Amino acid sequence: MSDPSENQVRYDQARFVEDGHYEPLLAEKDLTRVEIDGDDAESPLPNDLTREALEFPDLSEPELARHYVRLSQMIYGIDTGPYPLGSCTMKYNPKFTEDVAALPSGAVHPDRSERSTQGTLELMYRLQDYLGRIGGMDAVTLQPPAGAAGEFVGIRVAAAYHDHNGESHRDEVIIPESAHGTNFATAALGGYDVVSLPSDEGGRVDLEALEAALSENTAALMLTNPNTLGLFERDIAEIAEMVHDVGGLLYYDGANLNALLGRARPGDMGFDVMHYNVHKTFATPHGGGGPGAGPVGVVDELAPFLPSPRVREADDAESDADETTYELFDPEHTIGKVHGFQGNWLVLVKTFAYIARLGDEGLTDASAKAVLNANYLASQIDYEVPYGPFHHEFVASAGEQDAADVAKRMLDFGVHPPTTKWPEIVPEALMTEPTEIESKATLDRLAAAFNAVTTESDETLESAPERTTARRIDQTTAARNPRLAWQALEDE
Numbered sequence: 001m002s003d004p005s006e007n008q009v010r011y012d013q014a015r016f017v018e019d020g021h022y023e024p025l026l027a028e029k030d031l032t033r034v035e036i037d038g039d040d041a042e043s044p045l046p047n048d049l050t051r052e053a054l055e056f057p058d059l060s061e062p063e064l065a066r067h068y069v070r071l072s073q074m075i076y077g078i079d080t081g082p083y084p085l086g087s088c089t090m091k092y093n094p095k096f097t098e099d100v101a102a103l104p105s106g107a108v109h110p111d112r113s114e115r116s117t118q119g120t121l122e123l124m125y126r127l128q129d130y131l132g133r134i135g136g137m138d139a140v141t142l143q144p145p146a147g148a149a150g151e152f153v154g155i156r157v158a159a160a161y162h163d164h165n166g167e168s169h170r171d172e173v174i175i176p177e178s179a180h181g182t183n184f185a186t187a188a189l190g191g192y193d194v195v196s197l198p199s200d201e202g203g204r205v206d207l208e209a210l211e212a213a214l215s216e217n218t219a220a221l222m223l224t225n226p227n228t229l230g231l232f233e234r235d236i237a238e239i240a241e242m243v244h245d246v247g248g249l250l251y252y253d254g255a256n257l258n259a260l261l262g263r264a265r266p267g268d269m270g271f272d273v274m275h276y277n278v279h280k281t282f283a284t285p286h287g288g289g290g291p292g293a294g295p296v297g298v299v300d301e302l303a304p305f306l307p308s309p310r311v312r313e314a315d316d317a318e319s320d321a322d323e324t325t326y327e328l329f330d331p332e333h334t335i336g337k338v339h340g341f342q343g344n345w346l347v348l349v350k351t352f353a354y355i356a357r358l359g360d361e362g363l364t365d366a367s368a369k370a371v372l373n374a375n376y377l378a379s380q381i382d383y384e385v386p387y388g389p390f391h392h393e394f395v396a397s398a399g400e401q402d403a404a405d406v407a408k409r410m411l412d413f414g415v416h417p418p419t420t421k422w423p424e425i426v427p428e429a430l431m432t433e434p435t436e437i438e439s440k441a442t443l444d445r446l447a448a449a450f451n452a453v454t455t456e457s458d459e460t461l462e463s464a465p466e467r468t469t470a471r472r473i474d475q476t477t478a479a480r481n482p483r484l485a486w487q488a489l490e491d492e
């Protein structure tokens with residue numbers, strides 16, 4: 001590459017100023033000199049974005065294959081064994097959905113015209129429709145990239161609705177103490193004061209406490225149902241009425257939708273806005289930071305505020321096309337864009353494939369088995385389960401033991417442990433959700449792992465795990481700074 005002389009500014013590094021004049025985007029001093037294939041060349045990147053040299057290991061194919069296979073053997077995933085991480089609904093990701101997402105026709109540039117991407121738009125339209133029908137919601141956006149992002153959209157939509165109605169004074173969001181941490185974060189990030197709601201003795205919403213918390217300042221109540229103890233909020237109709245009576249909105253955290261699929265719908269219970277965790281309920285890949293999707297559904301009154309773009313059937317009255325066509329549109333009072341282009345498209349393809357393959361019957365069957373499996377597992381373990389009757393998950397108590405140690409020890413039995421220490425209403429909580437995918441044999445193996453740990457000494461528990469590739473790791477940095485690079489091993 002030759003250096004551009006002072007008079008010859010390269011167009012890709014310059015900005016058009018006026019009539020045939022360009023000025024360089026970056027001053028000479030900002031450019032760094034890097035070696036590319038042994039040539040001294042000028043980089044168009046500023047110094048602080050470049051690095052001196054890339055040290056790629058020079059490896060043979062077998063070394064490379066071993067590196068990745070070893071990494072895959074060091075981790076535990078849903079393809080390795082049971083993963084009853086409560087609230088997270090760790091379902092097996094069926095491989096056919098990957099096949100569907102890998103079809104060449106799925107690789108669509110997001111800037112292509114609507115006319116040339118009718119199939120893409122139709123899939124999105126039909127998915128909006130499926131999700132709306134599953135949740136009992138009138139309108140759906142597919143944009144948010146995760147459940148937490150969906151919560152944020154839902155709360156921003158609620159805020160826009162209140163503002164539109166001249167009710168900007170509403171500055172409180174009510175959240176049960178036992179709710180997921182993202183609910184509190186969402187409300188705070190959305191600019192609201194959080195009003196924390198205690199549970200009653202049975203582990204459900206305390207109606208008296210709710211009455212006391214509700215006021216003309218209430219913007220919304222955020223609930224998940226069944227709640228984080230797996231208990232159905234039996235008073236949901238009354239709760240909805242109470243919230244609506246003060247002019248508030250009812251938000252449904254969809255993380256526990258797997259308990260209700262095909263049987264009950266948040267919309268019918270009086271919820272106004274909800275998110276769907278497609279990686280929980282609809283078996284798309286989960287964890288590791290995504291990509292995921294957290295579509296949001298709303299009732300008619302809130303539809304004009306949804307993020308843009310959404311997909312609708314085009315008005316074909318003037319054209320003579322006899323097929324339905326689809327188009328993107330911006331809802332009238334949209335809160336704007338919350339994600340690039342049309343959201344995490346290929347995750348949405350997997351969601352669509354999963355729902356379409358299972359159909360009404362399959363989805364209804366999934367929730368039945370999810371509830372059956374949770375109840376069977378709970379009946380087989382020796383730890384106490386203080387609250388019930390529960391649905392798709394239950395919260396056992398490790399009693400005198402430390403729940404985190406119990407979890408570490410369970411790893412030694414080749415199973416993934418439950419979620420620990422949350423919700424805090426159960427001391428040393430073991431929040432367990434086997435999901436519908438497990439067989440009786442696997443549930444028995446899981447129960448055996450729980451029961452083996454119940455009688456173990458503190459000493460054993462505190463030094464666990466001893467049979468895993470890594471032992472007590474720093475839980476925060478292990479997820480933030482994983483060491484995945486190839487390293488020469490002494491035994492090779």
Ligand SMILES: *Cc1c(COP(=O)(O)O)cnc(C)c1O
Nearest residue numbers: 087088146147148180182255277
């Ligand atoms: C998982 C979960 C969320 C957050 O969803 P993400 O998709 O992980 O962002 C919110 N609420 C509950 C109850 C959850 O279990």
